[in-house]
Amino acid sequence: xxxxxxxxxxxxxxxxxxxxxxxxxxxxxxxxxxxxxxxxxxxxxxxxxxxxxxxxxxxxxxxxxxxxxxxxxxxxxxxxxxxxxxxxxxxxxxxxxxxxxxxxxxxxxxxxxxxxxxxxxxxxxxxxxxxxxxxxxxxxxxxxxxxxxxxxxxxxxxxxxxxxxxxxxxxxxxxxxxxxxxxxxxxxxxxxxxxxxxxxxxxxxxxxxxxxxxxxxxxxxxxxxxxxxxxx
Amino acid sequence: xxxxxxxxxxxxxxxxxxxxxxxxxxxxxxxxxxxxxxxxxxxxxxxxxxxxxxxxxxxxxxxxxxxxxxxxxxxxxxxxxxxxxxxxxxxxxxxxxxxxxxxxxxxxxxxxxxxxxxxxxxxxxxxxxxxxxxxxxxxxxxxxxxxxxxxxxxxxxxxxxxxxxxxxxxxxxxxxxxxxxxxxxxxxxxxxxxxxxxxxxxxxxxxxxxxxxxxxxxxxxxxxxxxxxxxx
Numbered sequence: 001x002x003x004x005x006x007x008x009x010x011x012x013x014x015x016x017x018x019x020x021x022x023x024x025x026x027x028x029x030x031x032x033x034x035x036x037x038x039x040x041x042x043x044x045x046x047x048x049x050x051x052x053x054x055x056x057x058x059x060x061x062x063x064x065x066x067x068x069x070x071x072x073x074x075x076x077x078x079x080x081x082x083x084x085x086x087x088x089x090x091x092x093x094x095x096x097x098x099x100x101x102x103x104x105x106x107x108x109x110x111x112x113x114x115x116x117x118x119x120x121x122x123x124x125x126x127x128x129x130x131x132x133x134x135x136x137x138x139x140x141x142x143x144x145x146x147x148x149x150x151x152x153x154x155x156x157x158x159x160x161x162x163x164x165x166x167x168x169x170x171x172x173x174x175x176x177x178x179x180x181x182x183x184x185x186x187x188x189x190x191x192x193x194x195x196x197x198x199x200x201x202x203x204x205x206x207x208x209x210x211x212x213x214x215x216x217x218x219x220x221x222x223x224x225x226x227x228x229x230x231x232x
Numbered sequence: 233x234x235x236x237x238x239x240x241x242x243x244x245x246x247x248x249x250x251x252x253x254x255x256x257x258x259x260x261x262x263x264x265x266x267x268x269x270x271x272x273x274x275x276x277x278x279x280x281x282x283x284x285x286x287x288x289x290x291x292x293x294x295x296x297x298x299x300x301x302x303x304x305x306x307x308x309x310x311x312x313x314x315x316x317x318x319x320x321x322x323x324x325x326x327x328x329x330x331x332x333x334x335x336x337x338x339x340x341x342x343x344x345x346x347x348x349x350x351x352x353x354x355x356x357x358x359x360x361x362x363x364x365x366x367x368x369x370x371x372x373x374x375x376x377x378x379x380x381x382x383x384x385x386x387x388x389x390x391x392x393x394x395x396x397x398x399x400x401x402x403x404x405x406x407x408x409x410x411x412x413x414x415x416x417x418x419x420x421x422x423x424x425x426x427x428x429x430x431x432x433x434x435x436x437x438x439x440x441x442x443x444x445x446x447x448x449x450x451x452x453x454x455x456x457x458x459x460x461x462x463x464x
Binding site: 095099102103104111112113114115116117118120124125128129130131133134136137138143 | 327331334335336343344345346347348349350352356357360361362363365366368369370375
């Protein structure tokens with residue numbers, strides 16, 4: 001049995017055979033609003049494992065260094081071991097979610113610029129929005145590391161936007177996380193899935209992501225299946 | 233009688249004789265926590281008018297373009313007319329106030345870097361912390377204008393920190409605002425006073441600013457008088 005290194009809300013991380021590798025297991029558990037709303041969504045783990053594997057493979061092909069090595073089975077991936085940097089990088093191509101709420105903007109507003117947010121990954125603070133100076137003051141990273149992560153985030157947005165649009169899906173916004181390998185290299189980690197992206201059908205604007213769970217819209221599994229079917 | 237152009241929480245702005253000038257009148261009203269706590273502080277208007285006049289004059293001498301033209305009387309200044317940019321620029325040399333609260337950091341923590349925040353000046357949102365991308369998306373300014381304002385803010389911090397320290401006062405943090413003149417030039421506006429700065433006595437760390445009002449520490453007028461006496 002592999003040693004459990006970490007259990008998060010949606011995933012478990014086990015030590016792999018090699019020291020510098022981990023096995024990431026995708027659970028069916030869904031949480032929202034900083035863990036206040038909880039449920040199990042049938043097959044979510046398997047769907048997100050598939051979707052995230054496809055997207056990380058595509059990103060690696062396009063030159064984005066990331067932790068993904070290979071899909072092991074329905075719910076597990078072999079990944080490089082990293083130390084997660086306690087920052088969420090959020091890209092907003094269309095205004096929705098917390099930004100619409102905080103600034104009382106209409107969901108669906110298309111800004112002239114691409115919006116990048118960083119949030120401090122800390123459950124007891126509710127993952128607050130911070131800025132670059134706060135991240136450095138909190139010793140989460142250096143200004144140079146921030147610049148590198150913003151640059152990667154921008155490239156990832158371009159690649160994903162294009163990939164989704166080819167399948168008639170609008171990438172509204174998404175959240176990514178980076179980690180550091182043993183030698184200090186910063187690479188993309190965590191997952192990219194309907195749990196971490198807002199994805200709207202291009203034609204109908206139907207939500208095909210975790211907002212179906214947050215807002216009790218039903219047909220959650222069907223939406224995730226739809227995303228998988230389109231991108232695979 | 234001059235026409236009242238605008239009344240804020242602590243100041244009134246009147247049209248001056250010349251089209252491109254205004255008279256700013258400093259009131260004794262004090263508010264905190266987005267207007268929830270209110271009081272009148274005896275002589276605050278006169279004290280802040282004096283303190284802000286001294287500091288804006290000093291900043292102008294050091295090359296920081298600003299709206300201050302001259303002190304007219306005990307409570308009034310003649311200033312260039314500007315359209316205020318709806319952003320608060322906050323500099324934190326020491327962590328205190330809202331940042332300490334949001335991120336559960338100990339007040340008095342000295343970060344390795346200087347921290348710059350921007351907040352969206354909008355009462356019904358509670359002046360939320362935003363970032364550069366939000367400011368641009370909200371059409372408050374351009375990225376180039378932000379760069380200019382951050383550069384001025386940094387210079388202002390250096391000048392004020394030094395000036396206060398000469399009088400044994402630690403400039404913990406402060407808030408400034410910028411405005412645009414009719415020809416689009418961005419200049420420092422609003423006020424700089426114990427209402428808008430955190431100022432601690434270097435030796436005793438006694439608070440000599442509006443935190444005495446926010447936290448019911450008493451001797452508010454005396455603290456403002458102390459600041460005026462030291463810097464004049």
